[in-house]
């Protein structure tokens with residue numbers, strides 16, 4: 001079977017991780033421009049000042065994407081390029097850059113799939129309470145409208161937010177991302193609500209503008225499974241799904257928060273500060289979401305913690321996705337299992353978990369349109385006689401694309417796959433050591449680009465529409 005004609009084969013990036021040019025052409029300073037320079041926060045002190053210089057080399061990069069046969073490029077807009085202080089004047093040179101990037105994609109027939117927020121927040125908003133302040137949500141809605149009006153004639157696929165769970169968990173519970181707070185439970189839930197609110201406002205505005213494209217949100221997709229059939233562990237897995245998945249997906253797709261979590265928050269005094277009007281807006285806009293984007297890397301294997309709360313030990317290292325952390329409420333812990341396979345960074349490789357999770361999504365949310373907006377292997381790629389032989393990446397993507405194919409054949413409404421990442425880029429907490437791209441960047445040779453083995457492999461998959469998978 002070939003993949004359906006309307007299925008998009010893509011790859012992704014994010015502004016802070018690729019662009020560089022952090023203080024050029026009127027761009028404002030962001031939270032990450034500052035946070036990455038705090039000693040100890042990032043791997044070997046890496047930051048995105050230059051990143052892989054996509055800002056200056058986007059033409060070369062898009063040309064390579066075209067050569068690979070890429071059908072769609074998912075990238076994010078840096079809010080601070082468009083509105084330098086986050087909430088004020090528009091910067092024409094920022095608009096110009098993204099106009100150029102979009103036009104360059106369209107020149108080759110590459111569909112731009114645009115994320116409005118991939119974690120780089122203009123500093124004045126960060127300093128004014130970040131996502132715990134509703135001002136940030138309102139400012140986001142204005143920024144989104146500016147983007148719709150500037151680019152909406154050519155961009156027909158919009159993602160409001162990338163992975164709310166990650167920037168809120170790392171920002172407010174483990175302190176590994178800005179604003180760097182630890183165990184700030186109240187702020188954590190408030191921030192998530194304010195993001196959903198900002199999303200709802202942007203969706204409503206987009207529909208009012210009648211641009212006839214599609215809009216949705218991208219969430220981490222980290223389905224939780226019990227380590228065994230023990231009742232306590234099964235309970236823990238269900239609990240994890242409520243907090244890690246349903247808390248995020250329900251307000252978008254059902255327009256309301258899951259009661260199971262709401263009741264616990266009420267009891268603990270953690271209910272976000274919200275108004276009836278805001279809750280109504282979530283209801284009103286739920287049906288307007290055209291799709292949901294899933295970023296899948298690994299499932300969660302979960303066991304019940306016996307004997308009360310475990311303190312979260314905080315470090316950069318245990319915030320990089322490796323299992324082993326207790327949940328914030330001390331109910332469960334994620335674990336590594338002897339019979340599973342892991343990447344060098346301890347992320348489980350499981351295409352089966354992916355497929356099972358997709359079935360779970362269909363069961364809870366019905367026929368909602370899905371895109372896999374990220375999936376890929378972080379590795380230190382093997383170099384053999386100057387060639388980047390990233391065979392493990394090929395194998396990883398192959399297995400996951402097979403799962404996508406099976407899901408489609410089962411009637412799951414999946415319309416595209418975006419590998420993470422199109423090019424090697426800056427990992428927020430792991431520097432340049434952890435590679436994901438089809439295109440290699442040589443940090444010892446003026447950031448020269450080079451095609452990896454996976455580049456040729458993905459080209460072939462796209463050309464044959466995955467028939468042999």
Ligand code: BG6
Nearest residue numbers: 014162163166378427428430434
């Ligand atoms: C996702 C993010 O969480 O995972 C990306 O959307 C990120 O921005 C990717 O780079 C991989 O994470 P890491 O920690 O391996 O670089």
